[in-house]
Amino acid sequence: MSDLILDALTVRAGGTTLLDGITATIAPGRLTAIVGPNGAGKSTLLRAIANIIPSSGGIRFGDTDLKALKPLERARRLAYLPQAHELAWDISVADMVALGRFAHGAVPGRLAAADQAAIAEAMEATGCASLADRAVTSLSGGEQALACLARVLAADTPVLLADEPAAALDPANQYRVMECLAARAAAGCTVVVVLHDLSLVAQFADSILWLHERRLTAHGPASLAEFERHVPALFARTPGFTTDGSKALYFRRDPNS
Amino acid sequence: MTLRLNFLLALLLLLAALFALMTGPDGVSPRLITDWLNGSDSAASIIIADIRLPRVLAAAVVGASLGLCGAALQALTRNPLAEPGILGVSAAATLGATATLYFGLANLSPWILPLGAIAAAALVTALLAAVAVRTQGMASLILTGVGLSSLAGALMALILNFAPNPFSLSDLVNWTLGSVANRSLSDLAISAPLILLGSLLLLSQRANLSLLSIGEAAATAHGLDGRKTRLFVIAGTGIATGAAVALAGAVGFVGIVAPHLVRPWTGHDPGRALLPSAWLGALLLVLADLLVRLLPTDNELRLGVVAALAGAPIFMAIVLRRGRPGHV
Numbered sequence: 001m002s003d004l005i006l007d008a009l010t011v012r013a014g015g016t017t018l019l020d021g022i023t024a025t026i027a028p029g030r031l032t033a034i035v036g037p038n039g040a041g042k043s044t045l046l047r048a049i050a051n052i053i054p055s056s057g058g059i060r061f062g063d064t065d066l067k068a069l070k071p072l073e074r075a076r077r078l079a080y081l082p083q084a085h086e087l088a089w090d091i092s093v094a095d096m097v098a099l100g101r102f103a104h105g106a107v108p109g110r111l112a113a114a115d116q117a118a119i120a121e122a123m124e125a126t127g128c129a130s131l132a133d134r135a136v137t138s139l140s141g142g143e144q145a146l147a148c149l150a151r152v153l154a155a156d157t158p159v160l161l162a163d164e165p166a167a168a169l170d171p172a173n174q175y176r177v178m179e180c181l182a183a184r185a186a187a188g189c190t191v192v193v194v195l196h197d198l199s200l201v202a203q204f205a206d207s208i209l210w211l212h213e214r215r216l217t218a219h220g221p222a223s224l225a226e227f228e229r230h231v232p233a234l235f236a237r238t239p240g241f242t243t244d245g246s247k248a249l250y251f252r253r254d255p256n257s
Numbered sequence: 258m259t260l261r262l263n264f265l266l267a268l269l270l271l272l273a274a275l276f277a278l279m280t281g282p283d284g285v286s287p288r289l290i291t292d293w294l295n296g297s298d299s300a301a302s303i304i305i306a307d308i309r310l311p312r313v314l315a316a317a318v319v320g321a322s323l324g325l326c327g328a329a330l331q332a333l334t335r336n337p338l339a340e341p342g343i344l345g346v347s348a349a350a351t352l353g354a355t356a357t358l359y360f361g362l363a364n365l366s367p368w369i370l371p372l373g374a375i376a377a378a379a380l381v382t383a384l385l386a387a388v389a390v391r392t393q394g395m396a397s398l399i400l401t402g403v404g405l406s407s408l409a410g411a412l413m414a415l416i417l418n419f420a421p422n423p424f425s426l427s428d429l430v431n432w433t434l435g436s437v438a439n440r441s442l443s444d445l446a447i448s449a450p451l452i453l454l455g456s457l458l459l460l461s462q463r464a465n466l467s468l469l470s471i472g473e474a475a476a477t478a479h480g481l482d483g484r485k486t487r488l489f490v491i492a493g494t495g496i497a498t499g500a501a502v503a504l505a506g507a508v509g510f511v512g513i514v515a516p517h518l519v520r521p522w523t524g525h526d527p528g529r530a531l532l533p534s535a536w537l538g539a540l541l542l543v544l545a546d547l548l549v550r551l552l553p554t555d556n557e558l559r560l561g562v563v564a565a566l567a568g569a570p571i572f573m574a575i576v577l578r579r580g581r582p583g584h585v
Contacts, residue, residue: 050478075480086472088335090525099468103480107464108526109259135525151471155479 001028001188002062004049004159009057011041011048018044019055020214026192026207028158031185033201033222034194036211037234042194043083045211046161049192050080061159061190075103079155083163083194085148090135093147097123100154115154122153125180127173141168149177159190166200178204198239202227202249210234259529262522266536270317273540277313277547278305307441314445315437315504316546316560317539320511322452322501324538325531326494327512328519329459332466332527333386333490334398337517337575341498342509344385344402346378348409350502352416353377355429359416367447371503375451378502379495381405386487435508435561437546448504455497460531462489467528508561510568511538517575 004026011019019041026032034042048055051067051074059066066074079100087096095108097119106115123129126146131139136147145168152160162181166174174197182204185191192209195201201208205222210230217234220226224241227249231239242248279285281304292301323341330339330346341347357363357373388401413433420426465486468476477483501508519533542560545567549558 047474052474052477071477071482072480075478078478080475080478082472082474082478084472086335086475087470088472089470089520089527091470092524095524095526096471099471099476099479102464102468107467107528108524109529148471148475151475151479 001158001190002064003027004190004192005058005060006049007058007060009045009048009055009059011044011053011055013053018214019048021057022209022216023057024209024216024219026190026209028190029185029188030206031182031191031193031204032207032209033205034192034209034211035198035201035230035234039213040211040234041214042211043163044214045209046080046163046192046194047082050078050161052080052082072103075155075157077157078159078161079152079157081149081152081160081162081165083167085144087136087144087148090137092132093128093134093136093139093150094119094123094132096136096147097128097151097154100151103155118154118156119150122150125153125183126150127176142170142173145169146173146177149180153180153184158188159192160184161192163194164196165193166195166197174200198227198231198251199249202241202247259523259533262519262533263536266519266533266540270536270540270543273543273547274313274317277316277543277550278309280547280551281309282550311440311442311445312437312546313543314442314449315440316542318445318449318452319437319501319505319508320515320542321535321539322456322497323508323511323542324515325456325459325535326498326501327538328516328527328531328534329462329466329490330382330385330494330512331516332469332531333487335469335472335527336398338399338513338572339385339402340510340512341378341494342507342512343399343406343572344381345404345406345409346381346385346494346498347502347507347509348406348413349381350374350378350499351432351507352409352412353499354503354506355413355416355432358428358432359420367443371447371451371500374503375496375499377409378499379491381409382491382494382498386491431559432502432506433561434559435506435564436549436557436559437505437542438549438557438560440504444504448500451500452497452504455493455495455500456535458489458493459497462486462493463528463531465528466490466531467526470527506561508542508564510564510572511541513575514568514571515541517571 006022006024009022036042047053049059061077098108101115126149128147128150149165166177178200181191208222210218212234227239237251239249239251279287279290289301292298293305327340331337353373353376354370357370363370388398417429465481468481473483515538516530516534519530519537523529545563546560549560549563552558
């Protein structure tokens with residue numbers, strides 16, 4: 001597996017800089033979280049890496065320039081789960097997840113054995129197997145999030161980007177999703193996730209890209225010391241940590257507010 | 258399931274076309290077909306080969322074109338109300354066709370009129386695609402289509418207003434009402450290959466249009482070449498709708514009704530709905546034209562009028578259903 005290398009990645013739109021010169025080397029086999037306050041540029045960074053929006057600077061996966069690849073070639077290396085799920089039409093969950101195999105030449109109704117295996121595994125991992133025949137438009141927001149994650153997992157790419165994959169989910173499913181992503185990282189994938197829930201970051205991330213005002217302020221391990229250093233500066237709040245060694249992090253209400 | 262649906266619809270189309278060939282003011286006459294095939298009756302040959310066959314074929318290719326264009330536009334804009342008629346593509350094509358008549362350009366070459374219709378249709382489809390990408394909203398797209406349709410209608414009215422003589426005026430009105438009466442095989446020889454070309458461009462995007470159902474950002478991440486897909490659908494819709502309008506004038510609502518009816522049988526997959534929508538569009542228009550021919554009216558009803566009378570209530574039903582959750 002190779003490193004994902006960002007070289008002075010910059011996004012500008014309409015005279016505004018949305019992302020300013022992000023340079024980082026993201027290691028494979030690890031879950032890397034992108035953390036920062038609202039408007040810091042987290043989703044923009046993920047969209048730029050996924051080539052959804054135009055950017056300047058370099059994005060390489062090992063020796064491969066991801067920007068120079070054709071869409072299908074890039075999609076075989078990198079999968080991206082957007083924050084918003086824009087599902088049109090009453091297609092079934094199984095057919096929607098099958099679209100994750102598009103870059104492998106599959107479309108719903110024409111699936112090879114490898115496609116079917118990847119789809120079944122992804123649906124099982126995200127708990128969507130029982131929803132297979134449901135229309136995607138009839139699902140709750142949380143169920144849609146799980147089904148869309150299954151689609152991205154089914155793509156079976158060495159790089160996996162996810163924007164707030166746990167935001168719409170109940171606690172049980174939040175942990176299920178994070179365990180899925182951590183398992184992918186443990187299997188050697190480069191997993192990059194935007195997360196607002198710092199407790200999930202503390203428990204699941206191996207390293208963190210700290211973003212503030214559209215710049216990278218730090219890139220380091222997800223250690224308690226790093227949280228104590230960066231969280232008060234970025235969020236104007238001091239976190240507490242559970243003492244049982246689980247790395248669970250919490251915030252307390254300010255009694256003066 | 259889609260394969261069986263395609264086969265069934267193609268079979269129904271064939272049966273409907275045969276029935277339309279046999280049926281005339283004097284009732285159903287299978288013997289006409291055998292006489293024509295044997296070459297034993299010159300009257301049968303004139304009735305079938307010169308009158309009914311071009312008419313049935315024109316209804317079929319125009320219906321197929323409109324059904325397919327409707328399904329492709331709906332898939333591209335992710336909007337079940339998109340259709341060449343409602344979005345102003347047909348109106349623009351009609352304007353393009355009538356403009357070549359008005360300015361006398363259509364007399365220069367038989368290709369000028371279809372090319373005028375195609376150019377105008379492609380221009381409006383490109384504008385709509387740009388709006389669909391920018392707004393992502395159903396209402397904005399429909400309103401833009403209504404605006405473009407009104408503009409094309411106003412320009413048509415301007416042309417009618419200044420039509421040089423009554424003959425030109427009736428000629429121009431015919432284009433706006435839509436009909437496949439009095440078409441010849443040579444008319445078909447110009448339009449049908451263009452419709453086929455446009456249809457092939459649209460069908461080549463079948464898988465990409467399926468992928469677009471998850472939204473453009475997610476689809477792009479999964480390998481969609483969004484620019485190429487838009488270009489192919491715009492060009493395909495422009496060519497197929499323009500050529501259909503050049504052959505039959507403006508016929509509305511087939512493009513919305515056909516995809517709507519086939520969708521439940523194609524797993525609601527917009528890509529898989531393309532070909533069945535073409536078959537069903539052809540079937541509906543062949544049957545509608547048969548109805549037009551058989552209705553005992555003093556002046557023959559126009560095909561476009563019948564299509565609108567049948568299609569508008571279905572359009573309204575889709576609009577009203579969209580207010581309920583779980584429906585598209």
